[in-house]
Amino acid sequence: MRTHHPQERRRSGSRSAAGFTLIELLIVMVILGLLAALVAPKMFQKVGSSKIKAAKAQVALLGTALDTFRLDVGRYPTSDEGLDALQTNPGLDTWDGPYLPKAVPKDPWGRDYVYRCPGEHGDYDLYSLGADGQEGGEGENADIVSWE
Numbered sequence: 001m002r003t004h005h006p007q008e009r010r011r012s013g014s015r016s017a018a019g020f021t022l023i024e025l026l027i028v029m030v031i032l033g034l035l036a037a038l039v040a041p042k043m044f045q046k047v048g049s050s051k052i053k054a055a056k057a058q059v060a061l062l063g064t065a066l067d068t069f070r071l072d073v074g075r076y077p078t079s080d081e082g083l084d085a086l087q088t089n090p091g092l093d094t095w096d097g098p099y100l101p102k103a104v105p106k107d108p109w110g111r112d113y114v115y116r117c118p119g120e121h122g123d124y125d126l127y128s129l130g131a132d133g134q135e136g137g138e139g140e141n142a143d144i145v146s147w148e
Helices: 008-011 022-073
Strands: 114-116 125-128
Touching: 022 125
Parallel strands: none
Antiparallel strands: 114 125
């Protein structure tokens, strides 16, 4: 009669105690890699479109502040005064700011908004150069402008 020792049963028994084989681990890693390759571009695309939406919202907010400045002062800030005139009085008696709750924001890509007054497209031009920091472009690289 043969007696089974607990150690023998463990060796020949359940597979979960033995762990995963190298092939099983490689298959899992390949599956995770494929999932990451399919999902990551979609996630980065969402980040890009979020930055575009944030830039449009900031341009609209700055436009409202510029309009309020104009109502108080009678004109928009000059190009030399720039957007800082929304936060700090450039020496005008009728200035009743600050017109923004915080400092003038950078665009979502970390650059200053471009402001020109008088503008080529209206009383003023206010825009972000987009992700590439260059004029023009398409998609995430497109300029976000106040006149459209």
